Amino acid sequence: MPLTSITEIRKQEILKAFYQIAMSEGVENSSMAKIAKVLEVQPSLIVHYFKTKEDLVSALIDYCLERYFQIFEEEFSRPGTPSLKIKTLIERLFSKEWNDLFDDGVFYSSYSLVFRDDNIKSKFKILHEGLRKKLSLIIESYLEFNNEDISQADELSNQVFTLVDGSYYYINMLSSKKEQAFHLESAKKLAQTLLKIS
Amino acid sequence: MPLTSITEIRKQEILKAFYQIAMSEGVENSSMAKIAKVLEVQPSLIVHYFKTKEDLVSALIDYCLERYFQIFEEEFSRPGTPSLKIKTLIERLFSKEWNDLFDDGVFYSSYSLVFRDDNIKSKFKILHEGLRKKLSLIIESYLEFNNEDISQADELSNQVFTLVDGSYYYINMLSSKKEQAFHLESAKKLAQTLLKIS
DNA sequence: CAATTAATTGAACAATCATTCAATAAATAT
DNA sequence: ATATTTATTGAATGATTGTTCAATTAATTG
Numbered sequence: 502m503p504l505t506s507i508t509e510i511r512k513q514e515i516l517k518a519f520y521q522i523a524m525s526e527g528v529e530n531s532s533m534a535k536i537a538k539v540l541e542v543q544p545s546l547i548v549h550y551f552k553t554k555e556d557l558v559s560a561l562i563d564y565c566l567e568r569y570f571q572i573f574e575e576e577f578s579r580p581g582t583p584s585l586k587i588k589t590l591i592e593r594l595f596s597k598e599w600n601d602l603f604d605d606g607v608f609y610s611s612y613s614l615v616f617r618d619d620n621i622k623s624k625f626k627i628l629h630e631g632l633r634k635k636l637s638l639i640i641e642s643y644l645e646f647n648n649e650d651i652s653q654a655d656e657l658s659n660q661v662f663t664l665v666d667g668s669y670y671y672i673n674m675l676s677s678k679k680e681q682a683f684h685l686e687s688a689k690k691l692a693q694t695l696l697k698i699s
Numbered sequence: 700m701p702l703t704s705i706t707e708i709r710k711q712e713i714l715k716a717f718y719q720i721a722m723s724e725g726v727e728n729s730s731m732a733k734i735a736k737v738l739e740v741q742p743s744l745i746v747h748y749f750k751t752k753e754d755l756v757s758a759l760i761d762y763c764l765e766r767y768f769q770i771f772e773e774e775f776s777r778p779g780t781p782s783l784k785i786k787t788l789i790e791r792l793f794s795k796e797w798n799d800l801f802d803d804g805v806f807y808s809s810y811s812l813v814f815r816d817d818n819i820k821s822k823f824k825i826l827h828e829g830l831r832k833k834l835s836l837i838i839e840s841y842l843e844f845n846n847e848d849i850s851q852a853d854e855l856s857n858q859v860f861t862l863v864d865g866s867y868y869y870i871n872m873l874s875s876k877k878e879q880a881f882h883l884e885s886a887k888k889l890a891q892t893l894l895k896i897s
Numbered sequence: 898c899a900a901t902t903a904a905t906t907g908a909a910c911a912a913t914c915a916t917t918c919a920a921t922a923a924a925t926a927t
Numbered sequence: 928a929t930a931t932t933t934a935t936t937g938a939a940t941g942a943t944t945g946t947t948c949a950a951t952t953a954a955t956t957g
Contacts, residue, residue, distance in 0.1 A: 507904080507954085527815060529727035532944065543906050545947080554945065606814030613811045615871060616804030617725060626872040656885060663886055667865025673813060674824040687854060688861055695889075705924090705934080730914065741936050743917080752915065 512550050514540060516564045519557060520607060528558060528610040562611050562621055565603070566628045572602050577635050583643035588698055590639065594665050595689035597672075597681060605673055633658050640696070660695055664688045710748050712738060714762045717755060718805060726756065726808040760809050760819055763801070764826045770800055775833050781841035786896055788837065792863050793887035795870075795879060803871055831856050838894070858893055862886045 518539040522531040533554065537544040551557040576593055579586060593599050615622045637658035644651050668688040672681040716737040720729040731752065735742040749755040774791055777784060791797050813820045835856035842849050866886040870879040 511904085525815070527727065527811065529725065534943070534945085544945085545907080546905055548946065549904075552946090606811070609807065609811040609814065613725065613804070613807040616807065617723070622872055622874075626874075629869060629872060659882070659885060660889055663865035663869060664861055665865070666868045667861035667863070670864045670868055671827060671861060674820060674827060676820075676824075684857070687857060691858055691893075709934085732913070732915085742915085743937080744935055746916065747934075
């Protein structure tokens with residue numbers, strides 16, 4: 502979807518600046534004034550494109566979640582046999598580089614809004630359910646390929662993502678890369694065991 | 700530790716009001732003025748007890764984490780055979796009531812500060828590592844009791860908490876209690892399998 | 898080129914923010 | 928009972944917040 506209109510380009514610029522500020526100060530401490538300053542523009546111009554701050558936050562989350570989903574999408578749609586696909590996918594899901602594609606500070610800062618905003622809550626829900634469904638399909642074809650019971654695909658997908666979510670939640674508190682890597686490796690192994698990946 | 704001094708009681712009152720506001724508006728949208736209003740007191744009185752807002756946030760997180768740890772502590776120190784203890788403990792860890800003992804909105808709102816404040820980060824780290832260590836000890840005595848290999852206790856404890864963290868992260872996006880319960884049940888079963896609980 | 902629409906400015910708004918300071922009230926110690 | 932410390936008030940600070948509105952500049956269209 503090309504952004505032909507100037508309006509859409511400007512909106513994207515604003516969101517990028519918002520994201521940038523949110524990285525260092527958090528979503529809630531970001532403001533229209535700060536965004537305007539970064540873009541060297543009047544605050545009223547921000548309002549011209551996003552009528553309220555709520556609109557701005559909502560758009561940022563859309564922008565974030567879409568990007569998140571897109572990154573996963575690319576990974577999911579790689580070619581190869583089901584066995585190879587699932588193998589590399591798990592490898593990627595539990596790699597720190599993967600996680601670094603998106604700023605965790607902004608992500609959790611947005612996530613914390615889930616408890617006060619039903620609109621945001623449903624957006625997050627859609628993202629996570631979407632990811633689980635995608636993985637489930639891949640697991641399904643993997644199980645089929647190996648002549649195994651397909652019916653457990655949903656549960657396996659869910660378990661894998663529970664491990665992913667739980668792992669990243671925890672490693673953000675660990676200061677050294679070594680500790681983080683160790684923990685990710687441990688969770689990855691469990692996921693591989695569950696999926697019976699050799 | 701009894702709060703003899705009036706000062707300590709007042710501080711506790713202030714933190715309780717802070718927690719209350721943070722529940723409905725989030726940690727970052729809370730303010731000294733709002734706390735003062737709830738307590739029907741002048742804003743300057745809040746400053747008298749907590750010199751800066753940073754102090755206030757720091758104290759709230761201490762208060763939260765201590766309470767969190769305390770709840771776990773009670774559970775961990777229950778009497779019974781190792782087998783029974785671990786069984787009921789897992790049962791409790793994956794029950795929604797358990798999680799409801801503390802407000803998730805405040806918790807994740809605080810957690811999101813981890814990415815911008817090293818002091819808060821280390822506090823969260825201490826909490827989570829402490830919990831893992833406690834569970835590890837119980838698993839150890841449970842394995843010993845069953846004449847099994849003790850060396851895997853740390854890893855098992857870690858895996859269980861990864862499942863706990865990942866599960867609660869996810870179910871906060873699910874609207875119906877039924878969905879939440881289903882997901883918790885699924886994660887609990889996996890934990891029980893890992894621990895070989897009959 | 899003229900007319901119209903869109904982009905942007907700049908000034909202003911009341912509200913809230915964290916924090917300061919001196920004055921007063923209450924509690925505690927001597 | 929007096930002195931001293933602590934608790935609390937109340938007024939004020941300058942900064943920042945989200946938002947409004949009219950004026951101006953630039954881009955697009957007829």
